[in-house]
Amino acid sequence: NAGVTQTPKFQVLKTGQSMTLQCAQDMNHEYMSWYRQDPGMGLRLIHYSVGAGITDQGEVPNGYNVSRSTTEDFPLRLLSAAPSQTSVYFCASSYKLTGAQREQFFGPGTRLTVL
Amino acid sequence: DAKTTQPNSMESNEEEPVHLPCNHSTISGTDYIHWYRQLPSQGPEYVIHGLTSNVNNRMASLAIAEDRKSSTLILHRATLRDAAVYYCMATGKLTFGQGTILTVHP
Numbered sequence: 001n002a003g004v005t006q007t008p009k010f011q012v013l014k015t016g017q018s019m020t021l022q023c024a025q026d027m028n029h030e031y032m033s034w035y036r037q038d039p040g041m042g043l044r045l046i047h048y049s050v051g052a053g054i055t056d057q058g059e060v061p062n063g064y065n066v067s068r069s070t071t072e073d074f075p076l077r078l079l080s081a082a083p084s085q086t087s088v089y090f091c092a093s094s095y096k097l098t099g100a101q102r103e104q105f106f107g108p109g110t111r112l113t114v115l
Numbered sequence: 116d117a118k119t120t121q122p123n124s125m126e127s128n129e130e131e132p133v134h135l136p137c138n139h140s141t142i143s144g145t146d147y148i149h150w151y152r153q154l155p156s157q158g159p160e161y162v163i164h165g166l167t168s169n170v171n172n173r174m175a176s177l178a179i180a181e182d183r184k185s186s187t188l189i190l191h192r193a194t195l196r197d198a199a200v201y202y203c204m205a206t207g208k209l210t211f212g213q214g215t216i217l218t219v220h221p
Contacts, residue, residue: 058209059210092159103161103164
């Protein structure tokens, strides 16, 4: 199993550009999520999904869109990049969100810089 | 919302026990408590989780207060490889605290 994979590893954008961060998992996990990590801020939840076709907002959703058309993939779209979105982005997946609350598996991250 | 607070940093010597505290005073009855750790330039890694009872695994132990408003991650014998940022999380809102930077001295 590859686990959780993220592409690209690094990205530089200009203000106003759009892009999609890719996330995929091969563990048949129902739950997937996106976090951003800024220096001294810990991890903040952007969006999450409890299954294909179902998404919801997290703590800091503004400026980001998600969709979940398959169990495996959960892309994060930046519609019009802003310098405030400079951060490291982590994707995570888990077997289930409810019940036994299994552990989350995290990807290696995407480091995004917006100029 | 379940919000967690942790000390910014802690230090330990190699082969000594380390107790990392976390407060989650607004946790709901169905929220699990998870702990993760993060090495530099890597994604967080799962350590342990629990609901009400204390838990042990090969990496660590988790002690949960009777009122569930706090928990403590216990590393029984710290090694240099345990130096990382440790995060606790209550699963209701999936929010992480700012984490504790653990420094282990040889």
